[in-house]
Amino acid sequence: MRRAGLPERPAEIQPPRAIERLHERLARGLYSLAWLLATPLALVYLAWRARRQPAYLERIGERLGFHPRRDDEAPLIWVHAVSVGETRAAQPLVRALLERYPGHRLLLTHMTPTGLETGRELFGAFMAPTAGTSDATSRVAQALLPWDQPFAIRRFLRAWRPALGIVVETELWPNLVAVSRAAGVPLALVNARLSERSLRKGSRWRWLMRPALAGLAGVFAQTEADAGRIRELGRTDVRVFGNMKFDVAPAQKLEVLGHVWRLGLLAAGGDLAHRPVVLAASTRDGEEALILDAWQAWRARQASDDDPSVVRPRAAMRWPPLLAIVPRHPQRFDEVGREIASRGLRMVRRSSWGGAEPPEADRGAEVVLGDSMGEMFAYYALADVAIVGGSLLPFGGQNLIEACAAGVPVVVGPHTFNFEAAAEQAIAENAALRAPHAAAALREALEIVADPLRRQSLGEHALAFAARHRGATARTVAALAPLISGERER
Structure with missing residues (x-):
């Protein structure tokens, strides 16, 4: 009290x-x-x-x-x-x-x-x-x-x-x-x-x-x-x-390996020599099916001479492009292989090559399954254009900086929130292109490989973009x- x-x-x-x-x-x-x-x-x-x-x-x-x-x-x-x-x-x-x-x-x-x-x-x-x-x-x-x-x-x-x-x-x-x-x-x-x-x-x-x-x-x-x-x-x-990812430089041995693959798959001369390679890099669950759907739909339309919407190869490109798919996670390699095989497409697997160079029997394949780890820069060296996975469905996108560092034209989908700044900068600097969905991404990639001058320009812009942001x-x-x-x- x-x-x-x-x-x-x-x-x-x-x-x-x-x-x-x-x-x-x-x-x-x-x-x-x-x-x-x-x-x-x-x-x-x-x-x-x-x-x-x-x-x-x-x-x-x-x-x-x-x-x-x-x-x-x-x-x-x-x-x-x-x-x-x-x-x-x-x-x-x-x-x-x-x-x-x-x-x-x-x-x-x-x-x-x-x-x-x-x-x-x-x-x-x-x-x-x-x-x-x-x-x-x-x-x-x-x-x-x-x-x-x-x-x-x-x-x-x-x-x-x-x-x-x-x-x-x-x-x-x-x-x-x-x-x-x-x-x-x-x-x-x-x-x-x-x-x-x-x-x-x-x-x-x-x-x-x-x-x-x-x-x-x-x-x-x-x-x-x-x-x-x-x-x-x-x-x-x-x-x-x-971003330290800009400081990751392509290993020379992987670049050489990619060029060896290209020679082995596309042959040193003849019709195959002019065949471009479209790479779907670091794809996530569900994205491979979307890409394959778009790929097969394009092939079907290409067979129709009266369809004006089809992106057609130039005269020198007598064979259709080669599609390479590299899943992000190794535990999905077999699953993706079954998805490709179920569509009746002729597929070859990187793991079946053993040595560095693909066998002659694999020339003319429709799809390459990149079922290996640690060789992404080799796949970029193989490619003429890359669709970066994880961006076609809401996974946030995978690393587009590696593709730019390899000098490959880049196409991303609408979902790049894991690389928001890098993706927006790359698009602003003409180092990458954005597509609203998988079919549009594939169409953009096909238009790029059908235009060598544009492909070269986009690749040069990608290299410059990667170099500009190092440090x-x-x-x-x-x-x-x-x-x-x-x-x-x-």
């Missing part, structure tokens, strides 16, 4: 930021509990995925944080690239770090078997001879990143002892950031991108996303639009460096320097 004459003590008001921290701690606690309860379901999911990709049942211990302890004392830079696209995007960064820091080792982590496979294809020369092992002489090691459970992340960090973690593009896990920060491991998000769709999802989970972004040692975005969306989630000091890797490496012990940014 208050004494008479004494003023009433005002009630203590808890600072709003303290309430926010409480909400964030509760949210992460519930999130961690949900992960713990969901672990059996996650294991069932791996078994289900293993029906088509047996590699999903390998290295399960690593997903729970059980990694062999490394026995060397060299400082370690850890780069996380979730799957194929991120691993390819990380290629120039990994090579730049290896060159700039010869006394450091690198750990490359992934979440998918295809990510592991791509990493070994790109950096196998720097790795131990046996996959899944590490030794003191190898510069690059590989592992699966654990699921986002605190105990698993702690075990992972104790085993590898990284000096710095680098996350490529979009993989932002709340416990990964919190546990790394508590362990004294700075974590940077590089080549960061955030679509409007991801922003809406992040806003719904702001109690998890806001502290995760705040816990990062640096955030380096691809574009101002990406940076703006990240700032909306609460991280204000975002720097814009461009993000150098800017990123310079910005990471202060986070690497003993060096200042320069």
Whole structure:
């Protein structure tokens, strides 16, 4: 009871930021509990995925944080690239770090078997001879990143002892950031991108996303639009460096391989020598059927001499174009092969060639199924024009920058939100064309191959576009320097 004459003590008001921290701690606690309860379901999911990709049942211990302890004392830079696209995007960064820091080792982590496979294809020369092992002489090691459970992340960090973690593009896990920060491991998000769709999802989970972004040692975005969306989630000091995918250069051996394929499939002379190649690159589920429907409809109309709407080959092009289809995911190779075969089309598969050059029996094929990994630049070297997959249906689009870097005319569909800035820039700079649907994309591609001068012009614009936007890797490496012990940014 208050004494008479004494003023009433005002009630203590808890600072709003303290309430926010409480909400964030509760949210992460519930999130961690949900992960713990969901672990059996996650294991069932791996078994289900293993029906088509047996590699999903390998290295399960690593997903729970059980990694062999490394026995060397060299400082370690850890780069996380979730799957194929991120691993390819990380290629120039990994090579730049290896060159700039010869006394450091690198750990490359992934979440998918295809990510592991791509990493070994790109950096196998720097790795131990046996996959899944590490030794003191190898510069690059590989592992699966654990699921986002605190105990698993702690075990992972104790085993590898990284000096710095680098996350490529979009993989932002709340416990990964919190546990790394508590362990004294700075974590940077590089080549960061955030679509409007991801922003809406992040806003719904702001109690998890806001502290995760705040816990990062640096955030380096691809574009101002990406940076703006990240700032909306609460991280204000975002720097814009461009897209590292522009720094991925075609490997010369793959370009040579593509030209060898072209000679083998199209022959050195005769009618086949003038046959153009239309490539459907990195196609996703359902897109192959749309392309094949359009292809067969065009072939049927071509047979009718009185159809004025048909794009017809020039006189020198006595054979119809060759269609090459390269599915994005290897587990779909056989499925797509069955789709092509069911239509009665004469198909050849890259995997059947064994050596580099296709056999003479494969000349005159109607469709090539690109059922191989790590050879996309060879397929671009084979092609006269590329329809970039993932954009014909709402998957967000695959990497059109690689096609531009190879100097191939590019056609994209209406759905490019994963490469929004790059796609719009390419279209504005006459390096790519957009079509509203698959049939229109195929028609655009056929019109390009029917006009050699236009094809050459579009290819030159694509090369110039790719060259003009390089440099993000150098800017990123310079910005990471202060986070690497003993060096200042320069």
